[in-house]
Amino acid sequence: MLLFVALLLLVLFMPLVLTHFTGAIWSPTSLRIAKRMLELSGLKPGEKLYDLGSGGGRIAIMSAKLGARAVGVEINPSLHLLAKLAGRGIPNLELRWGNLYKVDLSDADVVAIYLSPSGNRKLIPNLKKTQARCQDRLLPVAPSLSFEEERGADISLRFRC
Numbered sequence: 303m304l305l306f307v308a309l310l311l312l313v314l315f316m317p318l319v320l321t322h323f324t325g326a327i328w329s330p331t332s333l334r335i336a337k338r339m340l341e342l343s344g345l346k347p348g349e350k351l352y353d354l355g356s357g358g359g360r361i362a363i364m365s366a367k368l369g370a371r372a373v374g375v376e377i378n379p380s381l382h383l384l385a386k387l388a389g390r391g392i393p394n395l396e397l398r399w400g401n402l403y404k405v406d407l408s409d410a411d412v413v414a415i416y417l418s419p420s421g422n423r424k425l426i427p428n429l430k431k432t433q434a435r436c437q438d439r440l441l442p443v444a445p446s447l448s449f450e451e452e453r454g455a456d457i458s459l460r461f462r463c
């Protein structure tokens with residue numbers, strides 16, 4: 303029994319710890335901030351949004367409900383399952399269990415990002431390949447890239463990669 307509980311805890315919490323090294327640990331964006339991020343991104347119905355590291359799926363789900371074609375990519379299997387549950391039955395929503403650094407962003411209109419600074423840095427080569435508008439929750443993804451910057455409230459910034 304003790305072994306079972308230990309294994310269960312390992313399965314549930316190890317991915318949380320590991321994602322600290324892969325991009326960012328889970329910290330869900332509040333509904334208010336998610337709404338504001340999407341406003342700032344200028345997301346329109348029919349556009350394609352990728353949420354890279356989608357956690358419980360909030361941004362992807364909200365985008366799909368706004369009529370966008372939303373893709374959430376999450377590496378933590380527990381969070382991926384939670385997102386699948388939360389997003390069941392919503393059209394135009396694709397939730398992938400996978401590594402955000404391996405995603406082809408060539409058809410993206412908007413990329414939502416909320417990662418650690420080192421996670422952001424690793425993403426720069428992929429972002430350079432896309433024309434998408436990048437909506438970063440926290441930090442400039444790459445101050446060295448040329449981009450338009452718009453400040454909104456004090457919660458997020460909008461970038462063109």
Ligand SMILES: C[S@@+](CC[C@H](N)C(=O)[O-])C[C@H]1O[C@@H](n2cnc3c(N)ncnc32)[C@H](O)[C@@H]1O
Binds near residue numbers: 361403
């Ligand atoms: C700060 S949370 C943001 C969650 C969500 N985007 C939101 O705003 O509510 C970062 C997420 O990225 C995920 N993550 C970290 N590294 C990843 C990787 N290499 N591939 C996919 N997801 C990753 C984490 O598991 C975590 O859920």
